[in-house]
Amino acid sequence: xxxxxxxxxxxxxxxxxxxxxxxxxxxEQGNDAYNRGEFQKAISLYEQALATGVRNSNLYxxxxxxxxxxGDTGRASLNWHRAERLNPRDPDVRANVELIERxxxxxxxLKEKQGFNxxxxxxxxxxxxxxxxxxxxxxxxxxxLSLSIFIIISNQSLRKIFLGLIIFFIIGILxxxxxxxxxxRFENEPAxxxxxxxxxxxxxxxxxxPVLFEPVVGTKVLIRECRSGYCQIEIPPxxxxxxxxxxxxxx
Numbered sequence: 001x002x003x004x005x006x007x008x009x010x011x012x013x014x015x016x017x018x019x020x021x022x023x024x025x026x027x028e029q030g031n032d033a034y035n036r037g038e039f040q041k042a043i044s045l046y047e048q049a050l051a052t053g054v055r056n057s058n059l060y061x062x063x064x065x066x067x068x069x070x071g072d073t074g075r076a077s078l079n080w081h082r083a084e085r086l087n088p089r090d091p092d093v094r095a096n097v098e099l100i101e102r103x104x105x106x107x108x109x110l111k112e113k114q115g116f117n118x119x120x121x122x123x124x125x126x127x128x129x130x131x132x133x134x135x136x137x138x139x140x141x142x143x144x145l146s147l148s149i150f151i152i153i154s155n156q157s158l159r160k161i162f163l164g165l166i167i168f169f170i171i172g173i174l175x176x177x178x179x180x181x182x183x184x185r186f187e188n189e190p191a192x193x194x195x196x197x198x199x200x201x202x203x204x205x206x207x208x209x210p211v212l213f214e215p216v217v218g219t220k221v222l223i224r225e226c227r228s229g230y231c232q233i234e235i236p237p238x239x240x241x242x243x244x245x246x247x248x249x250x251x
Contacts, residue, residue, distance in 0.1 A: 231245045
C-alpha cells in the first residue's frame with residue numbers, strides 16, 4: 001500500500017491544522033488493516049478520512065484496492081477513476097484502471113482506440129489540468145516578454161534570436177493549450193460509474209422502452225443528461241442509452 005509523506009498530507013488536506021494528525025492516523029490505520037486482510041475495516045477508515053473533505057489520489061487508490069479485494073467492483077472502479085483524475089501519471093492507478101477495463105468485468109467497448117486516439121490520451125494524461133495550466137502560463141508570459149524585447153531592441157542579431165524565441169513560445173502555447181484543454185475537459189466531464197448489476201440501458205427515459213445494451217457493474221460512462229429519474233449515458237464510442245439514475249455514482 002502507498003504511504004503518503006506527512007508533509008504532502010498537510011499540504012493536500014483542506015482541514016484545520018489540529019485535525020492533520022488524526023487524518024494521517026486514519027490513513028495509516030487503513031493501510032495496516034488492509035495489509036492484515038481486514039478489507040471492510042480498511043474501507044471504513046479510508047471513508048472516514050474522505051468524509052473530512054480531503055481529496056488525495058493515494059487515498060482514493062487504496063480505497064479502490066480495498067473495495068476490489070472486498071468484492072465490490074463498482075466502488076473499486078469509482079475510486080480508481082477518481083484517483084486517475086487527480087494524478088494521471090501514477091503508473092499504479094493507470095495500471096488498475098486498464099486492468100479492470102480489460103478483465104471482462106467492464107464492457108469491451110470502453111477499451112480505448114489505438115493510433116491517434118491513444119496518442120491524444122497520452123498527451124491528456126501526461127499532467128493534471130493544474131500542471132498543464134502552469135506550463136501554459138509560463139509560455140504565455142515568456143512570449144509577451146520576448147515580444148516586448150523584440151519590439152524595443154534595434155540590434156538585428158538580437159532581433160533574430162528573439163524572433164526565434166517568439167516562434168518557439170507560440171508553438172509551446174499551442175501545444176500546452178491543447179494539453180490543458182484535453183485535460184480540463186476530462187477532469188470536468190460529467191462521468192459516472194455503474195454501481196449495480198443487471199442494469200439495462202434503454203432507448204428512452206422509462207421502463208417501457210426497448211433495451212439497447214446492458215452495462216456491467218463498474219463501467220465508466222459519460223452522463224449526457226438526466227430527467228424524470230433517468231439519465232442518458234454514453235459508453236464510448238457511441239453506445240447511448242437511458243438508465244435509472246439511482247444505479248450511477250458520479251466520479
